[in-house]
Amino acid sequence: xxxxxxxxxxxxxxxxxxxxxxxxxxxxxxxxxxxxxxxxxxxxxxxxxxxxxxxxxxxxxxxxxxxxxxxxxxxxxxxxxxxxxxxxxxxxxxxxxxxxxxxxxxxxxxxxxxxxxxxx
Amino acid sequence: xxxxxxxxxxxxxxxxxxxxxxxxxxxxxxxxxxxxxxxxxxxxxxxxxxxxxxxxxxxxxxxxxxxxxxxxxxxxxxxxxxxxxxxxxxxxxxxxxxxxxxxxxxx
Numbered sequence: 001x002x003x004x005x006x007x008x009x010x011x012x013x014x015x016x017x018x019x020x021x022x023x024x025x026x027x028x029x030x031x032x033x034x035x036x037x038x039x040x041x042x043x044x045x046x047x048x049x050x051x052x053x054x055x056x057x058x059x060x061x062x063x064x065x066x067x068x069x070x071x072x073x074x075x076x077x078x079x080x081x082x083x084x085x086x087x088x089x090x091x092x093x094x095x096x097x098x099x100x101x102x103x104x105x106x107x108x109x110x111x112x113x114x115x116x117x118x119x120x
Numbered sequence: 121x122x123x124x125x126x127x128x129x130x131x132x133x134x135x136x137x138x139x140x141x142x143x144x145x146x147x148x149x150x151x152x153x154x155x156x157x158x159x160x161x162x163x164x165x166x167x168x169x170x171x172x173x174x175x176x177x178x179x180x181x182x183x184x185x186x187x188x189x190x191x192x193x194x195x196x197x198x199x200x201x202x203x204x205x206x207x208x209x210x211x212x213x214x215x216x217x218x219x220x221x222x223x224x225x226x227x
Contacts, residue, residue, distance in 0.1 A: 035216075037164075037218075044207065044218060044219075044220045044221045045156075045158075045164065045207055045209075045218040045221075046218070047209075047215060047216040047217060047218060050216070059214045059215065059216075060215070061215045061216075062121065062215060095163055095164070100166075100169075101169050101170065101173075102152060102169065102170060102211050103211065105152075105211035105216060106154050106166060106169040106170075106175075106211065107154075107156075107164075107166060107209070108165075108166035108175060109163075109165075109166075110163035110164050110165070111163060112163055113163055
C-alpha cells in the first residue's frame with residue numbers, strides 16, 4: 001500500500017542541527033512532490049516545505065526559511081529535511097506527506113510523524 | 121501569506137445529526153482548498169480537495185462547497201468515528217497555510 005515513513009527525530013540542543021528522513025513506498029516516488037508539515041504539542045498544523053518531484057523547485061514556510069533545507073534522493077525513494085539553527089519553538093511532530101492533485105499540493109497520505117524536541 | 125480562519129473553534133453535535141464547518145480565506149483562493157481530518161494520536165487524512173472533490177475512500181456523507189473566500193465542510197448523519205479535529209488548507213500560492221482547526225465534539 002501507499003505509505004510514507006519518517007525517521008530521525010529526537011532531542012537536540014538549541015542552535016544545533018538535525019536531519020529527518022522520509023521513505024516512500026507503494027508508489028512511483030520519483031513522480032510526486034513531497035511535503036513536510038509540523039505540529040507543535042497541542043497546536044495546529046504548520047506547513048514547512050515542499051519539493052518538486054524532480055527536486056527542481058523547493059518552497060518553504062516563513063518560519064523556517066533560511067534555516068531548513070528540503071532535498072530528495074529518488075534512487076532511495078527518500079526525502080530529507082535538514083534543520084539548522086534549531087530553536088525551542090521548532091519542537092513539534094514532523095510529518096511527511098506525498099503531494100497529489102493540484103500541482104502536487106494536496107497532501108495524501110501522511111506518515112505517522114517523528115517528534116523533534118529542541119531543549120537544553 | 122493567506123490566512124485561513126475556521127469557525128467555530130469547537131462544534132458539539134449529536135451522532136446522526138449534521139455538522140457544518142466553515143473556513144474563510146483572507147483573500148481569494150479560487151477553488152484551491154482542501155479539508156483534512158485528524159483524530160487524537162493520528163496523522164491528518166485528506167478528505168476533500170479543490171473545494172468539493174472527495175478523496176479516495178472518503179464516505180459520501182462528507183461534502184465540501186465554496187469558492188473564492190468562503191468554504192464549507194458538511195458532514196451529514198455523523199458517525200462516532202467522525203468526531204475529530206478538521207483543518208482546511210489552501211494551495212493558491214506560497215506559502216501553503218492551514219486554518220487553526222475546528223474540533224468536532226460529541227454532544
